[in-house]
Each structure stands twice: as structure tokens, then as C-alpha cells.
Amino acid sequence: MVRYLSDEWFDEATRLLSGDPTGSPGPNEGLVIQQVVERGSGTEPVTWHVVVGDGVARLARGLHGHPDVTLTCDLATAWEVHQGRLSAQAAFMAGRLRLGGDASALLDGREALASLDDRLAPLRAATVPE
Numbered sequence: 001m002v003r004y005l006s007d008e009w010f011d012e013a014t015r016l017l018s019g020d021p022t023g024s025p026g027p028n029e030g031l032v033i034q035q036v037v038e039r040g041s042g043t044e045p046v047t048w049h050v051v052v053g054d055g056v057a058r059l060a061r062g063l064h065g066h067p068d069v070t071l072t073c074d075l076a077t078a079w080e081v082h083q084g085r086l087s088a089q090a091a092f093m094a095g096r097l098r099l100g101g102d103a104s105a106l107l108d109g110r111e112a113l114a115s116l117d118d119r120l121a122p123l124r125a126a127t128v129p130e
Contacts, residue, residue: 002123004079004130005037005046010061012123017050017057017116030054031109034067037078039130052112057119070100079129 002008030053049064077096080086091097
């Protein structure tokens with residue numbers, strides 16, 4: 001089992017998505033989705049981004065210089081979405097997830113994004129809360 005948002009979790013997510021843990025996505029490589037998980041006052045948020053395009057998805061920790069979309073939420077919401085108990089859309093509609101950037105980019109990339117869910121299923125099953 002791996003702890004959610006731990007170094008091991010990021011390593012496994014990277015491996016499942018790209019098989020290349022040293023890959024570093026750059027701008028203009030496809031749809032860039034950035035995630036910011038706020039963990040409470042006095043604690044730095046956890047940030048990462050995924051670049052999806054041409055059948056390839058790559059994950060990197062940290063902020064991206066030019067994300068198409070940034071999703072921001074608290075740790076509890078991120079955990080529920082990760083586990084599949086809450087959809088990102090439902091979290092957004094409930095005011096638990098904030099969206100920045102070009103929302104239409106998510107619609108344009110929905111097929112590619114759906115494949116990420118399948119690729120990350122083994123990690124989801126092996127993850128415990130932070």
C-alpha cells in the first residue's frame with residue numbers, strides 16, 4: 001500500500017502513466033491539467049500536472065508554467081475524487097473544487113482523460129489516505 005500524495009504515490013502514478021519517471025513535460029505538448037491540493041493552514045499545497053496528448057500522458061510534480069486548466073481543492077475532496085467516490089464534476093458543482101483556465105479544454109480532451117482513469121486504477125486500489 002502507498003500513502004496518497006507520498007513520493008511513492010507520485011513515482012507509481014508516473015510509472016503507470018508514462019513508464020518514464022524521468023520525463024519532464026514542457027509547454028505545448030498537449031492538454032496540461034494542473035492539480036493543487038490544499039492541506040490546511042501552515043502547510044504547503046501539493047501540486048502536480050499531467051500533460052495528455054497523442055496517446056501519451058506524463059505526470060510531473062510542481063507547477064507548470066502554462067497549464068490549460070488548474071483544479072484546486074482541499075485534501076478531503078482530492079481523496080474522494082481519487083478513490084472514485086466523487087466525480088470532479090460533482091465536486092465542482094458542490095463548490096468543493098475550483099477551476100481555473102480554459103474549461104472547454106477539458107471537454108475537448110475528455111476521451112484522453114478517460115483513459116487516465118483506467119491506467120491509474122491499480123494505484124487507486126493500492127492507495128491509503130495521507
